[in-house]
């Protein structure tokens with residue numbers, strides 16, 4: 477039995493197979509419509525979510541399976557003090573696979589150690605978000621035509637943004653990727669990623685504060701919001717929250733083929749006037765998230781569709 481805690485849990489070849497499966501699902505949805513009949517997905521969300529939870533649910537429903545779960549800690553026995561390990565033991569009796577989001581880093585890993593069903597990390601604190609990374613990889617591959625040989629700007633809250641942490645770990649395995657890390661001083665990438673992931677792997681990267689200084693050379697721009705819920709005080713958040721605002725005027729500095737990604741939700745960091753720009757693919761990205769989660773469920777449940 478396999479779980480998904482980090483994008484590195486899959487080899488590059490396995491990821492290729494998974495992304496190919498997601499592309500086939502996109503082209504032939506009817507072929508997969510009954511693949512998970514009789515199977516149940518549990519979504520255990522101890523933290524707010526719109527896309528991740530609902531795209532997991534849509535994915536399982538599209539595969540003919542059913543879903544159960546909770547969308548906040550208050551509405552589960554966590555409010556009575558139940559541990560994650562007890563909860564997962566019980567959920568293992570009710571469902572065939574589970575997606576868990578938790579504010580504590582490592583909580584899904586603890587769950588996986590006590591689970592008799594596959595556990596998917598749907599975001600653990602400021603740590604990792606592997607299924608968003610699968611979504612990002614599929615989006616880049618589908619919209620750019622390749623995974624590798626590009627300069628990607630990661631912009632915003634690189635300190636607390638788990639989507640960025642997971643994406644960096646995944647991307648360093650592809651050839652010729654140059655990272656430009658764009659953040660305010662206070663929200664720089666944590667040392668454990670800069671040193672242990674980027675430097676240790678001799679990965680090309682540089683850090684910038686001004687988005688304008690990076691924009692002209694980017695093939696991809698990955699915007700993120702400032703992670704309000706991870707700040708210790710509101711004043712710091714208020715000071716940081718509008719540090720970056722991508723608007724039409726700034727986009728004149730960018731390459732006409734540069735893609736703009738965002739895991740969403742967006743707050744102010746991308747002006748809505750950018751949404752109609754053909755380079756903006758963040759809403760498409762949310763759609764790719766359903767195909768990739770369908771592919772992931774099939775892979776972890778070892779369901780083959782001929």
Ligand code: NCD
Pocket residue numbers: 527528599605608638639700701739740741
């Ligand atoms: C992200 C997350 O939860 O980390 N959202 C998502 O799953 N698409 C990004 C965010 O909340 O900023």
